[in-house]
Amino acid sequence: MDALNSVRAYHQRSKHGFGRYAASPGFMDWETQPNPFRRFADATQSPLPLAADKLAVLYADLFDPGKITPTLMDKASVGILLELSFGLSAWKQYGGDRWALRCNPSSGNLHPTEAYLVVSGIAEMEEGVFHYVSHDHALERRCQFNPPFQGLLVGLSSIHWREAWKYGERAFRYCQHDIGHALGALRYAAAALGWRVRLLDAWGDDDIAGLLGLNRQADFAGAEAEAPDLLCLIETGHAVDGEPDIDRLVDTARAGIWTGQANTLSHTHNFDWPVIDEVCTAAHKPRTEALPDGGIQAGIVVEPRSPMLGELTASALIRNRRSAQTFDGVTSIPAKTLYRLLEATLPLANKPPFDAWNWPPRVHLVLFIHRVDGLPPGVYLFCRSADAESTLREAMKEGFDWETCEGCPGHLRLFRLIRADARQAAITLSCQQAIAGDSAFSLGMLGEFEAGLAEGPWVYRRLFWECGLIGQVLYLEAEAAGFRGTGIGCFFDNPVHELLGIEDTAWQSLYHFTVGGALVDGRLQSLPGYWHLER
Numbered sequence: 001m002d003a004l005n006s007v008r009a010y011h012q013r014s015k016h017g018f019g020r021y022a023a024s025p026g027f028m029d030w031e032t033q034p035n036p037f038r039r040f041a042d043a044t045q046s047p048l049p050l051a052a053d054k055l056a057v058l059y060a061d062l063f064d065p066g067k068i069t070p071t072l073m074d075k076a077s078v079g080i081l082l083e084l085s086f087g088l089s090a091w092k093q094y095g096g097d098r099w100a101l102r103c104n105p106s107s108g109n110l111h112p113t114e115a116y117l118v119v120s121g122i123a124e125m126e127e128g129v130f131h132y133v134s135h136d137h138a139l140e141r142r143c144q145f146n147p148p149f150q151g152l153l154v155g156l157s158s159i160h161w162r163e164a165w166k167y168g169e170r171a172f173r174y175c176q177h178d179i180g181h182a183l184g185a186l187r188y189a190a191a192a193l194g195w196r197v198r199l200l201d202a203w204g205d206d207d208i209a210g211l212l213g214l215n216r217q218a219d220f221a222g223a224e225a226e227a228p229d230l231l232c233l234i235e236t237g238h239a240v241d242g243e244p245d246i247d248r249l250v251d252t253a254r255a256g257i258w259t260g261q262a263n264t265l266s267h268t269h270n271f272d273w274p275v276i277d278e279v280c281t282a283a284h285k286p287r288t289e290a291l292p293d294g295g296i297q298a299g300i301v302v303e304p305r306s307p308m309l310g311e312l313t314a315s316a317l318i319r320n321r322r323s324a325q326t327f328d329g330v331t332s333i334p335a336k337t338l339y340r341l342l343e344a345t346l347p348l349a350n351k352p353p354f355d356a357w358n359w360p361p362r363v364h365l366v367l368f369i370h371r372v373d374g375l376p377p378g379v380y381l382f383c384r385s386a387d388a389e390s391t392l393r394e395a396m397k398e399g400f401d402w403e404t405c406e407g408c409p410g411h412l413r414l415f416r417l418i419r420a421d422a423r424q425a426a427i428t429l430s431c432q433q434a435i436a437g438d439s440a441f442s443l444g445m446l447g448e449f450e451a452g453l454a455e456g457p458w459v460y461r462r463l464f465w466e467c468g469l470i471g472q473v474l475y476l477e478a479e480a481a482g483f484r485g486t487g488i489g490c491f492f493d494n495p496v497h498e499l500l501g502i503e504d505t506a507w508q509s510l511y512h513f514t515v516g517g518a519l520v521d522g523r524l525q526s527l528p529g530y531w532h533l534e535r
């Protein structure tokens, strides 16, 4: 089978349907639960300062270009970048169990994403390739070399096993969602320091693996492999910025002095999911032409942000972000809040996080509106780009209303398809999860599947990244508005398409999300993310 058909076949077999879930263990195999923290034995570890508390930047200011003076890049500020993107946000405790949460969310809290830094010419920091250990808020030095560029790169990889342990074959999708969330988390954290993130879209997977040492098989002997995903340049606006030459950088890193042996995350694997390795190979990204800078210039008027934001600092909001586990089933949100959330998902060139996204938008939202003041309950469509409307109209069944919404700002392409109580439908479609119906609204993310894949099989992963990035926007914006969100990876794929009358694979629902008034489980005790470190 060629790579494209292999990706298509994976997508079909990893679908959930009524009465048929994608293959998985079907139970929690606690005995082989993966260690959530990767470490490299023998790599020198250097602790980073915990300084995010001192960052007084307001969340609202992240979207006001020029408002935040770029922080000087040094060890302390790089520490803040990592603390607010991939660092621990809290520990939860119940009975004898204690588990860590992180600023970046993850399906099942399993955290397949690993973060790496390539450092050169940064005050108080050594040069080389480093692995970030979120548990210790520390860097492990993997490679000692003199990078032929000045500045900071952040690379992300995925340990598919962490998700596959619980979710089996569907896990590859969740790892990609998590990468999108992680990119969003990185972009918001960088914005809080007045920095920008440039996704280096030209880099191929082999280039990233070579630079980060992920292809050093001996270093991963007996340990779970890491698949390369993406690489970003962090721009401070200071003179050190400049995009590195791929071959020169990779070649110099290869010739560096490497140390560290990856830890084994599960002492044994009782289940094997070869299809994940197959789709990983099929969706391998080659080196491509670099695209112009990210985001689209939409020339729209941005709604003023809610005065509720008040003095909310970015670091408090980012660290307080949580997934709702239960919604109260009564809270409604103002229509204005919904519009602001939708607007925040637009791919704008001058706003985080989509200013870090160079590719054209291929994901649009189908909303199940349950409790939004001033909007009748029903199924709605939000197009994130102008050209999606006509193709989506063609792809969906006839007979939808396509009504515009009274009071909705003109630049938001929100259409009501049907007036209906969609609560039960949303619950049923989300693998019977009540969070999809007890919220104010839930949504499915419709990806332009075949058109995306026509660019190359690796775009399969990018579609999920885009969904994760939208998810991260919704998480933070919901939290900022006093509500809460939750990602929904478990949904019945084709039944969602059937509801919309989508008959082929031109469009596919790739991720779901829900937002509303959360109920907090008072039985859980909460501890600060780094209470265990005494600095």
Ligand SMILES: Cc1cc2nc3c(=O)[nH]c(=O)nc-3n(C[C@H](O)[C@H](O)[C@H](O)COP(=O)(O)O)c2cc1C
Pocket (backbone or CB within 6 Å): 101, 102, 104, 105, 106, 107, 108, 109, 174, 177, 178, 181, 321, 322, 323, 324, 325, 433, 435, 486, 487, 488, 489, 490
């Ligand atoms: C890609 C993705 C899929 C998720 N799917 C579900 C889901 O189907 N049901 C659910 O209750 N929570 C889901 N979650 C929420 C996670 O369980 C949650 O992010 C994780 O437990 C960490 O908690 P936190 O978000 O509060 O840090 C999902 C999260 C992500 C990022």
